[in-house]
Amino acid sequence: MKKVLLLSLFLSLILVVQNARSQGLENFNNYPETTNAYHNGTFTGQDGSIWSYNQCRGDSAINAPTPTMGKNRTPTGEVFSGTIHGGCGTLNFDYKQVFTTSVSLDVFVNGILLTTVTTTNEIGIVKNSGIINVNAAGDIVFDFKQNSTAAGQCAIDNISWTGNSTVLPEPTNYPTNFTATPGYFKVTLNWTDATSGQAPTSYLVLGSNANNIVAPTDGTPVTDDPNLADGSAALNILQGVQTCVFTGLLSSTPYYFAIYPYTNSGALIDYKTDGTAPAANATTPNGVIIFHRDFNNRLMAPMIAKNIQGPDQFWLIDTIHGTSSSACATMSGYLGGSYYVNEDWLITPAMNFDLYTHEVLNFMSSYNYTGNTLLVKISNTYDGSGDPNSFTWTDLAPTLSPGGWIWTNSGDLDVSGTNGTSVYVAFKYTSDATAAKTWELDDILVLGTPVVGIAEKTNSTDFTISPNPSQGMVKLAFNGKGNKEISIMNVTGNKVYQETTDLTIRNIDLTNLSSGIYFVQVTDVSTSKISVKKLIIR
Numbered sequence: 311m312k313k314v315l316l317l318s319l320f321l322s323l324i325l326v327v328q329n330a331r332s333q334g335l336e337n338f339n340n341y342p343e344t345t346n347a348y349h350n351g352t353f354t355g356q357d358g359s360i361w362s363y364n365q366c367r368g369d370s371a372i373n374a375p376t377p378t379m380g381k382n383r384t385p386t387g388e389v390f391s392g393t394i395h396g397g398c399g400t401l402n403f404d405y406k407q408v409f410t411t412s413v414s415l416d417v418f419v420n421g422i423l424l425t426t427v428t429t430t431n432e433i434g435i436v437k438n439s440g441i442i443n444v445n446a447a448g449d450i451v452f453d454f455k456q457n458s459t460a461a462g463q464c465a466i467d468n469i470s471w472t473g474n475s476t477v478l479p480e481p482t483n484y485p486t487n488f489t490a491t492p493g494y495f496k497v498t499l500n501w502t503d504a505t506s507g508q509a510p511t512s513y514l515v516l517g518s519n520a521n522n523i524v525a526p527t528d529g530t531p532v533t534d535d536p537n538l539a540d541g542s543a544a545l546n547i548l549q550g551v552q553t554c555v556f557t558g559l560l561s562s563t564p565y566y567f568a569i570y571p572y573t574n575s576g577a578l579i580d581y582k583t584d585g586t587a588p589a590a591n592a593t594t595p596n597g598v599i600i601f602h603r604d605f606n607n608r609l610m611a612p613m614i615a616k617n618i619q620g621p622d623q624f625w626l627i628d629t630i631h632g633t634s635s636s637a638c639a640t641m642s643g644y645l646g647g648s649y650y651v652n653e654d655w656l657i658t659p660a661m662n663f664d665l666y667t668h669e670v671l672n673f674m675s676s677y678n679y680t681g682n683t684l685l686v687k688i689s690n691t692y693d694g695s696g697d698p699n700s701f702t703w704t705d706l707a708p709t710l711s712p713g714g715w716i717w718t719n720s721g722d723l724d725v726s727g728t729n730g731t732s733v734y735v736a737f738k739y740t741s742d743a744t745a746a747k748t749w750e751l752d753d754i755l756v757l758g759t760p761v762v763g764i765a766e767k768t769n770s771t772d773f774t775i776s777p778n779p780s781q782g783m784v785k786l787a788f789n790g791k792g793n794k795e796i797s798i799m800n801v802t803g804n805k806v807y808q809e810t811t812d813l814t815i816r817n818i819d820l821t822n823l824s825s826g827i828y829f830v831q832v833t834d835v836s837t838s839k840i841s842v843k844k845l846i847i848r
Contacts, residue, residue, distance in 0.1 A: 334394065336361070336469040341375040343368030348380045359392025370408045372436055372467035378408055379415070379466070382459040382635045389466060390453040397447040397474035397575070403454075404468045405429075406436045411462030412714030418453035419444050420575045421533050422512060422546040426457055430714035431678065445511050447477050448576035459635050460676070460717045478573035481582045482507025485552075488588035490567055493722060494597035494670060494757045496557040497565055501588065503552055510549050510571030514581065517543040517556055521591070523568045525583040531576060538565065561827065564593040595668060599799060599829050599842060600661050601756040605637040607795065607808060612659040612833055612840060613639070613754075614734075616698055620652030625739070632752045633674050633717050642748035643681070643741025652741045655698050658754065659840060660732040663690070663725075666758030671723040671735055673754040675711045681747035684710060685738040686720075690730035698736060704728065706735075717752070725756075772841035773832050779846035782821030786830070788814050793835040798828055798845070810835070823847055 340353040346369045355361040365383035368375055379387030398419060407413045407429040417424045417439070427439050444450075454466055485501040497517075504510055516523050517538045526532050535544045538556045545554050549571075559565060568589045572581040603613060608627050615625040625641045632638035643652040663669055675684065687703035708720035725735070735756065739749055773788045788794060791814060798807035798820070806823060820828075828845045 334396075334398075334471045334473065336391070337373065338375050338377060338467060341368065341377055343377065344375060345369055348383060350385070355391060357391070357394050359394055361389065361391050363390075364388040370406070370463075370465050372404050372406055372465055376465050376467045379454070379456055379464050381409075381411055381456070381461060381463050383456075386459075387456040387461075387464070388454065390455075391451055393449050393451060395449055397476075398444040398450045398452075399472035399474040401442040401444050401452070401469070401471045402439050403466060403470070404436055404438055406434065406465040407432050408463040408465055409433065410715075411460070412716055413464045414457035414461040414716060415464045415466070416455045416457050417442065418455065419446055420450055420531065420546075421453070422548060424548065428714075428716065429462075430712065430716075444471070445474060446575040447474050448574055448578035450575060458633075458717065460631075460633060460715065462715070477578055478511070478580070479508050480580045481510040481571040481573055484571060484582060484585070484588050485510075485513065485569060486588070488567075488569055488590050490565070490590035490592035492592040492594045494595060495559050495561065496555055497559060497567070497592045497594065498553065498555045499567055499569075499590065500553045501569060503549060504571050508573065510582070511573050511575075512549055512571075513547045514570045514572060515545045515547060515554055515567060516570070517545075517565060517567050519563065519565055521566045523566060523589070525568075525587065526570055526572075526581045528580050528583075529577050531579050559594050561594055561598070562596045564591060566591045596759050597757045598666075598760055598844065599755065599831070600663075600666060600669065600758050601658055601754070601840065602797070602799060602805075602831065603658070603754045604752060604805060605632065605639055606805065607810075608637050610639065611835065614655075614657040614659065614694065616655040616657065618653040618655065618697060618699065620650050620654065620741070623650060623652050623654065625654055625656045628750065631676075631715075631750060638676075638750045638752040640748065640750045641739040643739075643746030644679070644748065649681075649741060649743050649746045651743055652739065652746070654739045655736050656739070656751065657692070657698065657734050657736040658756070660694055660734060661756060662731045663729050663733045663758070664731050665761055667726065667761060669724075669726045669728075669756060669758040671706070671708075671720070671725050671754075671756050673708070673720045674717050674752045675708070675720065676715050676717045676750040676752075677711050677713055677747045678715050679745075679747050681745040682740045682742070684747075684749045685740075686723075687736045687738060688725055688728050688733065689736065690728050690733050692732070692734045692736075694732065694734070698738075703736065715750075717750075726758075772839075773830075773843070775830060775843055775845055779848050780820070782819065782823065782847055784818050784820060784845065786816045786818065786832070788816075788832070790814075790834070795833040795835055797831040797833070799831065800826065800828055820847060 365380040366377040413429040483504040488501040628640040692701040711718040
C-alpha cells in the first residue's frame, strides 16, 4: 500500500512539472479557408482560444488546412491568437514562400517583435523558423504579420511552443550607457544590457517631447506606440537588442527618453522602477529636404537617365512594384530570354550643397536574380549632360537589398564631404552576357541643414507662398511660365500633395492637413530646376 502511495505521489509530481512547462500546438485544423480568395475571419485554436486572421487564403497547404497571408492587402495579412495561458518559453513554426515574391514575416509575442523570418527566391520550399526564445510568463498572444506591403505571400503552419509558468523576480539592475543620438527627423537610442543578478527579459523605452516621463506600473503592460510625433511614445525591446529608433520627428525639437527593464508579461509584468532609471535627451537638427523623388507621378524627370552601353535596355518606370506598391525606377539587362551587356546611369539633378551642411542621402533598393551589384556614386564635377565616365565620382557604401525583391533602406549616408553648387548622386547599373540582376529604386531623399538665411533667400526668386504661415489656403506665384510640378511634403519626406500646372498663380486648399511644417517643392518640367520653400500651417 505504501508503494502504491509513493507511486501516486511520484506521478502527481510529474504532472505538476509537466504543467509548469506545458507544450502548445496550433496546426490550424479548424482554419476554414480552402480557396484562393482572401478573407478575414476567426476559428477556435487547439489551445481553446479564438484565433483571428486578416486577408488570408487557404489553397497552398503545408499540412492542410494552412493559412496564407496575402501580399499588399488591406488590412495587412496577419494571423494572431487569442489569449493563451501558461506563458511561453520557446516558439517555432513552419512557413513557405507561395509565389515569386520573397517572404518577410514579423513575429510578435504580446506586441513585442521577436524576429522577422524571410526567404530569398525559395518558392514552395517549407522552412522552419528555428527555436525562438520568448521567456514570457503569464498570458500571451502570438501575432504573425506581414512585414510590409512588399512582403510576399506567406503560408504558416505547425506553430508549437513550450509553456513558462515560472514567475521571475524584478530585474536587479538597470542597463548602462543609455544614449540618444539625433538625426534628421529621428532619434536613435543605444544602451548596454543590464548584467548581474536577475536579468531582464525586455526593456520598456518611453519617449516624450517634454521632460515629464512617468515610470510604468507593475502589472500594467505598456503597448508599443512608435508615434512620438504626437508627444509621447513607447517601445518594448527584447533583452540583447540594445537599440531602437523613433522616427517621424520634428526638426529642431528636443525629445526626452527613459528606459525601464522588466521581467514576465501580462498581469505578471514586473518593472524595475526603484532608484533612478537611465534617461537621455536629444534635439533633432534643423533638417530640410534638398531633393526627393518617389516616382509616384510615373515620370523619370527630373532624374537624368544616361544609356552608355546596351541601347535596347534603359532605366524605366515600374508603376506597381515600389515600396508602397506604387511606382519606382527599374533597370534590367535581361530581355527576351537573353542577357545583354549594359551600362546605364540614373542621376539626380544638380543640388547646391553650398546652401547646406551635414547633408545625408537615403534611398530604398530592391533586386532579384543574379548579376552585378548596383553602384552608388557622388560627384561635384559632372556637367549634367555628358558621359558620366568622363568625370570624377566618389563611391558610396549604402546598405543594399539582399535580393528576393526585399525593399531595403540604404541607411543615412553622410555625403557632407562633397561641396559645390552642382552636386549629383548617381546609381550605376551594369550587366553582362551571362547574368543580369533587375534593380529597383524608390524614395531617393537628400537632406541637409540650411546655412542660415541663404537657402530661403535663394529659393524665393523662383516662387512665393502667401500667406505663410497659413490656415491652409495658400497661393503660389511663379516668376516664369511653363509646366511646373508642385510637390508638398511633411517633415518626414512623405508627399501630401502633388500636381502639375502651367499657371503662373495657383491657389491650393490644404485645410485637410494637420498643423505643422511642410516643404513646397517646385520643379520646372522643361529645365528640371528645383526650388524648395518652407510652409507653416497653423
